[in-house]
Amino acid sequence: MKIKKFRAIDSQQAMRQIRAEVGPDASILTCYQVPEGIEFVVALDAPSLLDLSAPSASSANVSSAIQRQKIDKVNPAVEADMASLREELGSMRHLLEKHLKRITVREASGQPESVESKSSTGQIQAQGFSGLLEQRLHALLPERAQVDDWMLALETSLSDLDIATLPQTGAIALVGTPGAGKSQLMATLALQAIAHGQGRHLHLISMDNQRFGAREQLQALGRALGTSVSFAVDALALREQLAELPGDTQVLIDTAGVDHHDHTGLESLAAALAFAGVENRVLVLAADRQRKIQEQTLSAFARVDVTGLVVTWADSLCLPGELASWLLSSPLPWLGASINRDATQAWMPADKSLLMTHTLTDLEFPAPVAVTRVPDSSTTESVSRWRWNTRSVPA
Numbered sequence: 001m002k003i004k005k006f007r008a009i010d011s012q013q014a015m016r017q018i019r020a021e022v023g024p025d026a027s028i029l030t031c032y033q034v035p036e037g038i039e040f041v042v043a044l045d046a047p048s049l050l051d052l053s054a055p056s057a058s059s060a061n062v063s064s065a066i067q068r069q070k071i072d073k074v075n076p077a078v079e080a081d082m083a084s085l086r087e088e089l090g091s092m093r094h095l096l097e098k099h100l101k102r103i104t105v106r107e108a109s110g111q112p113e114s115v116e117s118k119s120s121t122g123q124i125q126a127q128g129f130s131g132l133l134e135q136r137l138h139a140l141l142p143e144r145a146q147v148d149d150w151m152l153a154l155e156t157s158l159s160d161l162d163i164a165t166l167p168q169t170g171a172i173a174l175v176g177t178p179g180a181g182k183s184q185l186m187a188t189l190a191l192q193a194i195a196h197g198q199g200r201h202l203h204l205i206s207m208d209n210q211r212f213g214a215r216e217q218l219q220a221l222g223r224a225l226g227t228s229v230s231f232a233v234d235a236l237a238l239r240e241q242l243a244e245l246p247g248d249t250q251v252l253i254d255t256a257g258v259d260h261h262d263h264t265g266l267e268s269l270a271a272a273l274a275f276a277g278v279e280n281r282v283l284v285l286a287a288d289r290q291r292k293i294q295e296q297t298l299s300a301f302a303r304v305d306v307t308g309l310v311v312t313w314a315d316s317l318c319l320p321g322e323l324a325s326w327l328l329s330s331p332l333p334w335l336g337a338s339i340n341r342d343a344t345q346a347w348m349p350a351d352k353s354l355l356m357t358h359t360l361t362d363l364e365f366p367a368p369v370a371v372t373r374v375p376d377s378s379t380t381e382s383v384s385r386w387r388w389n390t391r392s393v394p395a
Contacts, residue, residue, distance in 0.1 A: 128319025178257030320362030
């Protein structure tokens with residue numbers, strides 16, 4: 001499958017480019033907000049499920065029989081991988097549909113919305129605030145709230161946010177599901193330690209013996225940062241390595257990803273960390289996962305006795321209020337977030353003022369429109385005419 005990126009100042013222009021080059025059945029994989037406007041990633045040759053449904057009845061019956069035989073012989077590990085893949089695709093579709101819904105609401109009229117026509121209730125819903133934080137903001141924000149009103153309301157609403165800090169010494173195990181960003185987070189935390197002059201008191205350990213290239217990746221990181229690294233094949237090796245390190249060393253441990261459905265794997269991970277004497281266990285949770293999957297992951301990793309939470313890929317959130325809303329409802333202390341794909345600029349430590357600044361930076365406060373311009377019907381096209389093509393996404 002080939003992909004191509006389309007970038008424009010708004011979604012309408014991007015959609016017109018996509019339709020002109022790819023056609024009305026373009027399969028949109030993802031979209032991002034960029035400094036220049038918005039960027040769509042489109043599959044150029046994604047297969048259509050409608051095209052695959054054309055065979056005759058006889059061939060369809062034969063295919064069904066063969067498929068049933070394959071299902072009967074399928075490996076449980078393959079089934080688990082397929083379930084994880086379906087959840088990932090469902091999460092991606094959930095985020096895109098939510099973002100496109102927001103674009104439709106804001107741009108269907110073809111002109112910007114004025115302050116007089118947008119109340120604080122509409123702002124809260126459009127900016128992605130939900131749950132407990134949404135209820136508090138409803139009670140605190142006046143109609144047609146401005147920046148100062150939002151600052152005061154956010155500061156009050158987040159007053160009881162559970163915040164903790166990463167220890168400067170001792171062993172810290174990064175745990176989570178595959179693809180949550182543990183290795184990327186290790187690089188980010190290592191860069192932060194070096195920037196604060198703690199590089200000589202830093203050591204990196206990898207327990208990931210499953211992911212292809214994990215050992216080479218850690219070795220390359222150690223060479224680039226001038227930091228010592230080691231590899232632990234099991235809990236005994238990890239315990240012996242930790243015993244040899246000085247007490248003032250901060251040790252970051254990258255563990256192998258464990259699926260939240262794998263209860264045996266979670267119990268084995270908890271036993272290994274307990275045997276090695278690692279008490280600080282940080283759950284690394286990707287922000288781009290579906291809310292249901294995030295809740296299931298939090299519940300499953302309670303078996304590992306995690307002590308804190310780090311949110312990764314926060315830059316993939318489409319709405320500015322989502323991160324703060326989710327953190328306020330989390331049962332774990334918040335330790336920090338990764339808000340950029342660049343490891344040198346990604347880390348945001350757990351701090352209420354930083355979270356407020358991050359949220360308010362992305363919030364939109366529409367200004368009054370002095371002259372209302374009637375859009376040209378020959379050039380302006382309503383986004384509501386576009387529909388999300390899900391034919392290439394499994395059910």
